[in-house]
Amino acid sequence: MPARFARPEADTDEGGLWAMMDRQETRLQRSPFAIRDAELRDYVQGIACRLGGAHCPDIRVHLVRTPFFNASMAPNGMMQVWTGLMLRMDNEAQLAAVLGHEIGHYLERHGVDRLRDVKSRSAFAQFVGAFGLVGAIGQIAALAGAFGYSRDQERDADRIGVVLMREAGYDPAQASKVWANLLAEVESRPEAERAANFPLFATHPGVKERAETLAKLAAEAPGGVTGSEAWQKKIGPYRRGWLAQEIKRGRHEESITLFTRLITDWPAQADYLAARGEVYRLRARDNDLDAAIADYKAAVALGGETPEAHRGLAFIFRQRKQVAEARTSFQHYIETAPEAPDIAMIKSYLEDLEK
Amino acid sequence: MKKLTLALSTLVLAGCVAIAKVDSGDRTVGDRLAVNIEGAWNHLQAPNLGPAQTWTREGLTVDQLLLYSGIKDGELVHASGNIAKQKDFVFRAGMMPDEIVAMFEGMLTRDGSSFKLTKLEPSLFGGLKGFRFDYALTRKVDNVVLSGMGWGTVSKGELFAIVYMAPRLVFFSRHAAQVEKIALSAKVKE
Numbered sequence: 171m172p173a174r175f176a177r178p179e180a181d182t183d184e185g186g187l188w189a190m191m192d193r194q195e196t197r198l199q200r201s202p203f204a205i206r207d208a209e210l211r212d213y214v215q216g217i218a219c220r221l222g223g224a225h226c227p228d229i230r231v232h233l234v235r236t237p238f239f240n241a242s243m244a245p246n247g248m249m250q251v252w253t254g255l256m257l258r259m260d261n262e263a264q265l266a267a268v269l270g271h272e273i274g275h276y277l278e279r280h281g282v283d284r285l286r287d288v289k290s291r292s293a294f295a296q297f298v299g300a301f302g303l304v305g306a307i308g309q310i311a312a313l314a315g316a317f318g319y320s321r322d323q324e325r326d327a328d329r330i331g332v333v334l335m336r337e338a339g340y341d342p343a344q345a346s347k348v349w350a351n352l353l354a355e356v357e358s359r360p361e362a363e364r365a366a367n368f369p370l371f372a373t374h375p376g377v378k379e380r381a382e383t384l385a386k387l388a389a390e391a392p393g394g395v396t397g398s399e400a401w402q403k404k405i406g407p408y409r410r411g412w413l414a415q416e417i418k419r420g421r422h423e424e425s426i427t428l429f430t431r432l433i434t435d436w437p438a439q440a441d442y443l444a445a446r447g448e449v450y451r452l453r454a455r456d457n458d459l460d461a462a463i464a465d466y467k468a469a470v471a472l473g474g475e476t477p478e479a480h481r482g483l484a485f486i487f488r489q490r491k492q493v494a495e496a497r498t499s500f501q502h503y504i505e506t507a508p509e510a511p512d513i514a515m516i517k518s519y520l521e522d523l524e525k
Numbered sequence: 526m527k528k529l530t531l532a533l534s535t536l537v538l539a540g541c542v543a544i545a546k547v548d549s550g551d552r553t554v555g556d557r558l559a560v561n562i563e564g565a566w567n568h569l570q571a572p573n574l575g576p577a578q579t580w581t582r583e584g585l586t587v588d589q590l591l592l593y594s595g596i597k598d599g600e601l602v603h604a605s606g607n608i609a610k611q612k613d614f615v616f617r618a619g620m621m622p623d624e625i626v627a628m629f630e631g632m633l634t635r636d637g638s639s640f641k642l643t644k645l646e647p648s649l650f651g652g653l654k655g656f657r658f659d660y661a662l663t664r665k666v667d668n669v670v671l672s673g674m675g676w677g678t679v680s681k682g683e684l685f686a687i688v689y690m691a692p693r694l695v696f697f698s699r700h701a702a703q704v705e706k707i708a709l710s711a712k713v714k715e
Contacts (some may be wrong), residue, residue, distance in 0.1 A: 197668075200668070201668050202639070202663045202668055202670060203639065203663070203665070203668070235639070236637060238637075418627075418630065418631065418634065418640075419612070420612045420614070420631050421612065452627075485621070485623070489619075511642045511643050511644050511645055512623055512626075512642065512645040514644075514645070514646035514647065515622055515623065515645045515646055515647060515656060518646075518647040519621075
């Protein structure tokens with residue numbers, strides 16, 4: 171592992187890149203999308219520190235409330251982890267795999283390499299002419315981000331990530347599972363849309379190949395912890411919010427694939443069942459409404475279900491003119507979510523049913 | 526905000542946006558929606574706007590009033606084809622108010638913005654049984670927090686609605702009362 175990086179001189183290209191990333195970090199800290207929960211942030215920061223070792227003081231984790239699978243690390247040490255990624259992690263080791271990969275890019279200074287690669291192109295002169303050096307660095311950094319890392323850089327980051335996982339005591343076999351799980355989601359959507367809304371996919375080609383390579387690397391020295399229970403416990407307070415964000419994306423096929431996996435892994439977790447039921451209800455294709463009722467009822471049977479499971483049931487029963495069942499479910503929603511923003515509307519539906 | 530302003534300024538400079546003054550008085554939107562307005566608004570027309578009429582008092586980067594008139598079953602509630610990667614949101618004649626609001630939520634958050642419903646209640650709109658909703662929208666492009674409100678009804682399987690949004694600080698409160706008057710004045714021709 172290289173020694174900690176010193177801050178580059180301000181009048182160098184790398185110094186300009188750091189300055190721009192510093193400004194982005196300031197904006198990110200102020201952003202309403204930033205999650206300011208210290209406990210969760212410290213927990214993820216702790217995982218990053220276990221992986222980053224001596225570089226820990228330079229790594230600053232920022233959690234961002236965005237329902238897509240993405241994480242990134244800038245050359246100045248700013249690491250972003252999006253909630254859509256955290257929802258998709260089965261355990262702590264899988265999160266460590268993604269963070270380790272990003273730290274791999276950081277340790278190899280791939281961001282700076284990308285900057286210089288773009289700089290070497292003829293367009294650089296136009297940028298300097300139009301914006302001056304700092305402006306040009308900003309434009310190029312944006313381009314570098316848009317173009318992403320090369321395939322070789324991704325392979326390097328994968329390899330380093332596995333090494334860091336192993337040194338930190340995590341099961342490296344979980345790294346390939348991250349990609350296999352994501353691939354299953356992407357393959358469930360129409361072909362033309364497969365790169366959309368998975369920013370990492372746009373810059374991480376050869377997912378199948380990478381999953382296989384990561385599995386081989388892990389097999390060279392198996393073992394380590396997954397931290398499944400710890401992870402599930404830690405994300406418990408945030409799970410419903412993240413599930414709601416995922417449902418709102420409106421990518422029904424992906425969400426069903428994701429929730430089905432989570433239900434398989436955590437069959438006693440009512441939130442996942444209720445979430446899949448909600449997606450089936452919203453998609454409302456073929457036998458979806460029957461599937462939705464089955465999931466909602468399974469969630470209710472487990473107990474601790476969201477009030478929205480009862481609202482979802484009520485909507486379907488109302489649509490099917492099963493008045494008594496609709497009334498019971500609406501009443502349950504009203505009792506369990508009296509402060510819900512749509513409560514007045516729900517009460518009006520109930521009144522209509524009673525006419 | 527700078528990015529949004531730049532994008533819109535570029536459209537205006539490129540001649541893609543036409544802006545027409547909407548004077549006080551009775552105005553019709555589409556074939557079946559009529560409203561009465563006090564004070565002038567700006568009506569923007571551009572290829573990437575619609576099917577709602579887009580009005581603004583302060584400029585499109587600040588406040589927007591969307592007026593939907595006669596949206597038919599299966600019709601998109603936003604312009605089509607501008608951002609292919611994003612999910613489309615379609616009106617269905619059988620939608621309940623919750624579903625219509627969820628559709629607007631989806632439309633307003635296509636760019637990653639964050640929507641929070643703060644109230645949904647029954648309300649007359651256009652002289653018909655309908656609904657009213659209030660919301661907060663955190664715009665992804667510039668992190669500005671907007672307040673919003675909307676009204677809607679479905680008549681003969683077609684959607685009629687008004688959706689307004691403006692930055693929470695200063696602008697929303699400046700125009701909210703006027704927008705409420707417009708909503709109250711709305712008439713849907715049966």
